[in-house]
Amino acid sequence: xxxxxxxxxxxxxxxxxxxxxxxxxxxxxxxxxxxxxxxxxxxxxxxxxxxxxxxxxxxxxxxxxxxxxxxxxxxxxxxxxxxxxxxxxxxxxxxxxxxxxxxxxxxxxxxxxxxxxxxxxxxxxxxxxxxxxxxxxxxxxxxxxxxxxxxxxxxxxxxxxxxxxxxxxxxxxxxxxxxxxxxxxxxxxxxxxxxxxxxxxxxxxxxxxxxxxxxxxxxxxxxxxxxxxxxxx
Amino acid sequence: xxxxxxxxxxxxxxxxxxxxxxxxxxxxxxxxxxxxxxxxxxxxxxxxxxxxxxxxxxxxxxxxxxxxxxxxxxxxxxxxxxxxxxxxxxxxxxxxxxxxxxxxxxxxxxxxxxxxxxxxxxxxxxxxxxxxxxxxxxxxxxxxxxxxxxxxxxxxxxxxxxxxxxxxxxxxxxxxxxxxxxxxxxxxxxxxxxxxxxxxxxxxxxxxxxxxxxxxxxxxxxxxxxxxxxxxxxxxxxxxxxxxxxxxxxxxxxxxxxxxxxxxxxxxxxxxxxxxxxxxxxxxxxxxxxxxxxxxxxxxxxxxxxxxxxxxxxxxxxxxxxxxxxxxxxxxxxxxxxxxxxxxxx
Numbered sequence: 001x002x003x004x005x006x007x008x009x010x011x012x013x014x015x016x017x018x019x020x021x022x023x024x025x026x027x028x029x030x031x032x033x034x035x036x037x038x039x040x041x042x043x044x045x046x047x048x049x050x051x052x053x054x055x056x057x058x059x060x061x062x063x064x065x066x067x068x069x070x071x072x073x074x075x076x077x078x079x080x081x082x083x084x085x086x087x088x089x090x091x092x093x094x095x096x097x098x099x100x101x102x103x104x105x106x107x108x109x110x111x112x113x114x115x116x117x118x119x120x121x122x123x124x125x126x127x128x129x130x131x132x133x134x135x136x137x138x139x140x141x142x143x144x145x146x147x148x149x150x151x152x153x154x155x156x157x158x159x160x161x162x163x164x165x166x167x168x169x170x171x172x173x174x175x176x177x178x179x180x181x182x183x184x185x186x187x188x189x190x191x192x193x194x195x196x197x198x199x200x201x202x203x204x205x206x207x208x209x210x211x212x213x214x215x216x217x218x219x220x221x222x223x224x225x226x227x228x229x230x231x232x233x
Numbered sequence: 234x235x236x237x238x239x240x241x242x243x244x245x246x247x248x249x250x251x252x253x254x255x256x257x258x259x260x261x262x263x264x265x266x267x268x269x270x271x272x273x274x275x276x277x278x279x280x281x282x283x284x285x286x287x288x289x290x291x292x293x294x295x296x297x298x299x300x301x302x303x304x305x306x307x308x309x310x311x312x313x314x315x316x317x318x319x320x321x322x323x324x325x326x327x328x329x330x331x332x333x334x335x336x337x338x339x340x341x342x343x344x345x346x347x348x349x350x351x352x353x354x355x356x357x358x359x360x361x362x363x364x365x366x367x368x369x370x371x372x373x374x375x376x377x378x379x380x381x382x383x384x385x386x387x388x389x390x391x392x393x394x395x396x397x398x399x400x401x402x403x404x405x406x407x408x409x410x411x412x413x414x415x416x417x418x419x420x421x422x423x424x425x426x427x428x429x430x431x432x433x434x435x436x437x438x439x440x441x442x443x444x445x446x447x448x449x450x451x452x453x454x455x456x457x458x459x460x461x462x463x464x465x466x467x468x469x470x471x472x473x474x475x476x477x478x479x480x481x482x483x484x485x486x487x488x489x490x491x492x493x494x495x496x497x498x499x500x501x502x503x504x505x506x507x508x509x510x511x512x513x514x515x516x517x518x519x520x521x522x523x524x525x526x527x528x529x530x531x532x533x534x535x536x537x538x539x540x541x542x543x544x545x546x547x548x549x550x551x552x553x554x555x556x557x558x559x560x561x562x563x564x565x566x567x568x569x570x571x572x573x574x575x576x577x578x579x
Contacts, residue, residue: 006539013293013538023297 038090038105041083045123047102050078054094054103060087063094063103081123086116147198154194158183169197169205175212182215238518239356242267267359271348279492283310286533293537320481325388328478333386337479337486340379344493346372351500352426354510354518365426366418369501370411373456376494377403380458380465380475383487387478395474398544399465402455405551406462410452412559413445416566417505426501430509439506444562446506448555450531453498455547458491460536464544499528 024031033039041062048065055063066079095104113119157165162180170176183190189211196204242263249259284299284307291298299306324330350365352358362368377400384396418424420441421432429438439446455462466474476487503509503524510517512524542550 009538010534013534016295017289017292019295021292021297022295025297 033107033109037107037109038092039107039109040105040111041085041088041094041121042104042106043081043083043121043123044102045078045081045126046129047100048078048081049100050076051099053097053099057093057097059091059093060089062088077125079125083121083123084119085111085121086119150198151191151195154197155190158190158194165197166208169201169208170212175209178212178215178219179208182211236355237516238354264359271345271359275345275348275489275493275496278496279489280310280314282492282496282529283313283488285529289530289533290537293534314485317481317485322483323478323480325478327388329386329388331386332382333478334483336379336382336386337483337490339382340376340490341486341493343372343375343379344490344497347494347497347501350426351497352430352504352509353500353521354516356427357510357518358427361427362425364424366414366424366429366505369426369497370407370414373494373498374403374407376490379490383479384475387475389478391471391473391477392475395465395471395477398471399458399475401544402458402462402464402547402551405548406452406455406555409448409551409555409559410456412556412563413442413449413452414505415559416442416445416562419563419566419570426504426509429505430511433508433511437506437508442506442562442566444558444565446502448559448562449502449506452551452555453502454532454535455551457494457498457532459495459532461539461541462547463536463541464547495529495532496525499532500525502528 050065050067052065055065062084063082064084065081067076068079069075070077090105092105095101098104111119154165162183163176166176166179170179179193183193193204193208193211196207245266246259246263249262250256254262287309288298288305299309302308302312324333347369349359350362350368358365380399380403381396384392384394384399387393417429417438420438421429423429423432432438454460458465464474465471466476471477476484479487500521503521507524507528509524510521512520515523
């Protein structure tokens with residue numbers, strides 16, 4: 001029948017009249033954002049390994065960074081990271097490519113600012129990060145490696161010229177000869193004494209004296225056994 | 234409460250005659266007071282109606298509508314009115330200036346004239362005219378001239394196109410509009426609107442004349458230039474039709490007149506088909522307001538449901554559907570009346 005559609009249409013609008021409004025009252029009530037909503041790009045400086053995947057994947061050249069080669073570890077060191085957000089088209093390629101998840105979109109979408117320059121976000125290397133690195137790498141690993149080097153050098157010196165080195169911890173020449181003979185036969189004692197000499201000289205002297213006494217006793221035992229043997233003969 | 238305004242008028246006219254004025258002068262002063270009241274009613278109605286239309290259309294579209302200014306955004310219209318009043322009044326240099334300037338005034342005057350015959354309660358009308366319905370129809374069709382003046386005076390192709398459309402549309406729909414009211418006139422036997430209201434004491438004419446009600450509703454929508462028949466404005470096609478060149482308060486006058494017409498036509502519809510000011514418990518002047526607003530809400534509902542129809546469809550619908558249907562309704566009503574008399578029911 002003609003006009004049925006009209007009544008149907010009136011029914012639809014009548015139904016919608018009583019339905020809940022879908023208007024978002026944004027400044028008063030913040031909108032419910034989907035979990036993967038792409039708002040503002042965020043960057044975590046400390047996670048970044050400066051691999052450059054994000055910079056290469058960005059179609060609009062939004063991202064850029066500066067690096068420096070670390071002299072000690074020969075690693076790339078991130079100095080600054082820049083997000084020129086005005087050109088971003090929210091394609092998410094940077095965040096997808098990042099192996100460390102240090103660049104990602106958060107839910108902040110209120111990005112307006114008074115000046116064009118304010119849109120640009122520059123992340124500088126945080127000073128505390130350098131300090132922490134000094135503590136961690138320079139403070140522990142580097143010190144350890146330094147010590148290791150010293151120990152290695154000491155070991156070499158002991159192998160080359162044991163008498164000269166051991167004279168620092170042992171007084172009697174007879175003892176020095178005994179210990180150098182012992183170290184040549186057993187590398188472990190050499191390593192231990194070298195380590196102790198670098199770290200604590202007094203302790204090294206005591207340990208060395210202990211080794212010498214032990215060696216002397218052993219020698220005495222073998223001598224007496226030899227004498228006994230002689231007697232038996 | 235029932236006779237509140239009638240008694241007030243009697244007190245006023247008694248006071249005026251006691252001052253020594255002759256009855257004619259007292260009536261003139263009373264008429265002036267009535268005119269002021271009508272203007273107040275119109276202004277108040279427009280403030281409410283514009284807000285209501287925006288709100289209702291928002292609800293139909295699951296939006297919120299104006300909600301910033303005052304509770305539920307009720308002061309939005311007032312802010313808009315202040316904005317329109319302070320806007321620059323631009324008259325195009327190529328316009329026919331006299332016609333351009335008089336068109337909105339003419340439109341609003343014609344719209345206000347419609348209120349002279351509408352019974353706004355028991356014994357509450359500006360003039361109790363015995364040809365009230367005829368007066369209403371004839372004055373209502375005068376607004377065509379105002380739109381034509383606006384379209385011609387603007388000297389703009391869109392304006393003229395809108396004006397031509399409005400003339401074609403309004404003249405075409407005038408016929409089914411008048412014909413659909415004829416059935417009511419035949420039953421009540423009077424053109425006086427108070428008599429028509431009184432004739433509906435037992436049964437509203439919407440039940441006796443359902444076809445007439447529907448044809449009148451459609452024709453009235455077209456007469457009011459409201460959606461889905463808002464061809465003369467047609468923002469998307471004609472950039473505002475006859476109102477294209479109007480700015481500020483002149484444009485606002487057109488807007489005002491359209492809503493004034495809407496209220497008048499709705500009030501007439503309530504009077505003719507829905508029993509007028511008659512109703513239980515509440516005073517009569519409240520009943521007519523309730524019924525009028527009910528009709529207005531239906532107008533809003535229709536406007537915000539249907540898309541605008543094409544101009545040639547509009548014309549052919551009027552001449553090929555509405556005119557024959559309303560003529561058939563007259564025939565049916567006449568036959569029904571004779572049948573009733575033959576059966577001895579009336």
